[in-house]
Amino acid sequence: MPLSLGACAMEVLFGRNKKEQPEPVRAKVTGKIPTWLQGTLLRNGPGKHTVGETRYNHWFDGLALLHSFTIRDGEVCYRSRYLRSDTYNANMEANRIVVSEFGTMAYPDPSKNLLSKAFTYLSHTIPDFTDNCLINFMKCGEDVYVTTETNYIRKINPQTLETLEKVDYRKYVGINMATAHPHYDSAGNVLNIGTSIVDKGKTKYVIFKIPAAAPDRMKRKSPLQHTEVLCSIPSRSLLSPSYYHSFGVTENYIIFLEQPFKLDILKMATAYIRGVSWASCLAFHREDKTYIHIVNQRTGKLVSTKFYTDPMVVFHHINAYEEDGCLLFDVIAYEDSSLYNCFYLANLKQGFEGNSRIIPVPTLKRFAVPLCTDKNAEVGSNLIKLASTTARALKEKDDQVYCQPELLCEGLDLPRINYAHNGKRYRYVFAFEVQRSPIPNKILKYDILTKSFLRWGEQHCWPSEPVFVPTPDAKEEDDGILLSAIVSSDPQKLPFLLILDAKTFAELARAYVDVDMHLDLHGLFIPDTDWDPRKQAPSQEVQDRASSQTGQV
Numbered sequence: 001m002p003l004s005l006g007a008c009a010m011e012v013l014f015g016r017n018k019k020e021q022p023e024p025v026r027a028k029v030t031g032k033i034p035t036w037l038q039g040t041l042l043r044n045g046p047g048k049h050t051v052g053e054t055r056y057n058h059w060f061d062g063l064a065l066l067h068s069f070t071i072r073d074g075e076v077c078y079r080s081r082y083l084r085s086d087t088y089n090a091n092m093e094a095n096r097i098v099v100s101e102f103g104t105m106a107y108p109d110p111s112k113n114l115l116s117k118a119f120t121y122l123s124h125t126i127p128d129f130t131d132n133c134l135i136n137f138m139k140c141g142e143d144v145y146v147t148t149e150t151n152y153i154r155k156i157n158p159q160t161l162e163t164l165e166k167v168d169y170r171k172y173v174g175i176n177m178a179t180a181h182p183h184y185d186s187a188g189n190v191l192n193i194g195t196s197i198v199d200k201g202k203t204k205y206v207i208f209k210i211p212a213a214a215p216d217r218m219k220r221k222s223p224l225q226h227t228e229v230l231c232s233i234p235s236r237s238l239l240s241p242s243y244y245h246s247f248g249v250t251e252n253y254i255i256f257l258e259q260p261f262k263l264d265i266l267k268m269a270t271a272y273i274r275g276v277s278w279a280s281c282l283a284f285h286r287e288d289k290t291y292i293h294i295v296n297q298r299t300g301k302l303v304s305t306k307f308y309t310d311p312m313v314v315f316h317h318i319n320a321y322e323e324d325g326c327l328l329f330d331v332i333a334y335e336d337s338s339l340y341n342c343f344y345l346a347n348l349k350q351g352f353e354g355n356s357r358i359i360p361v362p363t364l365k366r367f368a369v370p371l372c373t374d375k376n377a378e379v380g381s382n383l384i385k386l387a388s389t390t391a392r393a394l395k396e397k398d399d400q401v402y403c404q405p406e407l408l409c410e411g412l413d414l415p416r417i418n419y420a421h422n423g424k425r426y427r428y429v430f431a432f433e434v435q436r437s438p439i440p441n442k443i444l445k446y447d448i449l450t451k452s453f454l455r456w457g458e459q460h461c462w463p464s465e466p467v468f469v470p471t472p473d474a475k476e477e478d479d480g481i482l483l484s485a486i487v488s489s490d491p492q493k494l495p496f497l498l499i500l501d502a503k504t505f506a507e508l509a510r511a512y513v514d515v516d517m518h519l520d521l522h523g524l525f526i527p528d529t530d531w532d533p534r535k536q537a538p539s540q541e542v543q544d545r546a547s548s549q550t551g552q553v
């Protein structure tokens with residue numbers, strides 16, 4: 001049966017396995033790339049959803065395909081490589097999916113009966129999660145890692161995209177999962193948060209810091225060995241910690257939302273035997289609240305006031321900052337967790353065929369939290385006296401404060417900002433426009449001050465999350481350019497790197513590449529000034545060869 005147009009677009013964009021392009025390909029540039037723009041845009045996302053005869057259920061399950069655009073002297077070179085994770089290698093060797101992902105539970109040995117499967121499983125109280133790091137990147141000193149939401153990250157060579165060592169966070173900090181969205185302070189130290197689910201029933205969220213460089217770097221120690229725990233926040237429920245995808249930071253504080261979208265640990269412990277996915281162990285509890293935890297970065301202490309708001313599901317924090325004794329933070333909020341359902345490949349297919357389960361429309365919400373609460377303030381009074389926002393924080397009894405957000409706008413996700421403004425006052429959000437219809441979507445710039453938008457879009461074009469790169473002499477927040485990888489649902493149209501002026505949204509250049517490019521999730525721009533190519537780590541293969549020659553392990 002011939003595929004309908006919608007089903008064809010779905011296959012091209014989300015379903016079809018993509019071919020990697022490890023040898024650099026020169027792009028055809030139209031327009032003019034600013035000469036100051038020198039560096040590499042790295043992007044990550046799922047590129048392969050079938051292995052042999054087996055197919056993943058969810059788009060977030062796909063095997064990580066890294067791609068990069070190296071921009072030098074007005075020219076662009078493209079390459080892509082599948083992450084050679086242990087997961088990838090095991091799947092390829094078996095020619096089927098043998099490692100479980102978010103939406104797909106896999107069985108390494110299908111010939112085993114249920115009882116022996118149960119035995120195999122029970123011998124591991126906590127399952128060994130996947131190292132298919134398909135979501136984002138993390139810069140840790142000079143090292144670049146790819147990230148997902150389990151306890152594993154993988155080091156990569158950012159120039160060749162080769163896969164280097166597998167790092168288990170558990171060696172350095174007691175967590176079983178961590179976000180794929182770390183933050184960086186002005187010194188380049190990494191801040192992240194993870195969940196510990198095995199510490200004798202003391203389920204907790206752990207905020208940790210990885211220094212930009214190990215003090216004993218000369219001894220070739222990884223900065224990870226100097227990971228410090230900044231604060232541990234006990235989970236409200238020992239058996240169902242919240243799921244979270246990112247968090248917020250200001251200059252002095254960290255914002256963590258304990259939302260009523262929760263992972264059921266007991267369900268997880270029996271998921272393998274029951275033949276269900278990790279995703280089925282996540283549930284949204286609409287009767288619950290969202291708790292707002294504020295941690296002082298200097299002391300590692302939690303602000304004692306109990307802030308909360310209505311139930312919501314936040315994947316991406318945009319930014320946060322302090323203003324006149326208050327902390328303001330902006331998030332992209334959904335009414336429930338249905339976004340994750342939209343990304344089941346079967347649902348994506350339906351969506352493209354026009355029987356769309358309605359795409360949930362996100363809202364940009366600004367919250368304001370008072371950093372010192374007046375104990376004598378009247379119950380019911382608003383503790384926020386800022387002229388800049390209508391967000392309220394209403395005093396309740398027992399040191400509780402109910403936070404009511406200001407609704408800034410609707411219909412955007414995959415937000416990026418000028419990271420020089422992270423944790424500080426800011427005005428612009430660059431994002432992917434989320435429309436109910438018509439698909440495909442646009443890139444936009446939202447001006448929080450004037451509440452106005454600029455948009456870029458073109459027929460059949462699917463942009464990726466726009467990454468902001470400041471001009472070297474930037475004076476204003478939006479002095480810079482935006483980079484987005486554009487994939488077309490029209491197989492006749494080549495994919496390209498789009499370069500926009502971030503101030504005006506004028507198109508500066510495109511770099512077309514005749515390759516099989518995939519839709520991705522997140523990216524990182526590394527300016528050439530940030531690295532010394534001679535210092536890049538050799539590939540795992542080279543390291544293995546060297547250690548087998550010297551007999552070291």
Ligand SMILES: CC1=C(/C=C/C(C)=C/C=C/C(C)=C/C=O)C(C)(C)CCC1
Pocket residue numbers: 060100101102129130135148149150177245278279315521
């Ligand atoms: C494998 C695995 C997980 C993976 C989650 C993933 C891969 C989430 C991806 C989210 C994205 C891409 C969101 C975008 O907004 C969980 C649930 C942590 C539980 C433990 C096992």
Ligand SMILES: [Fe+2]
Pocket residue numbers: 181245315316522
């Ligand atoms: Fe994300």
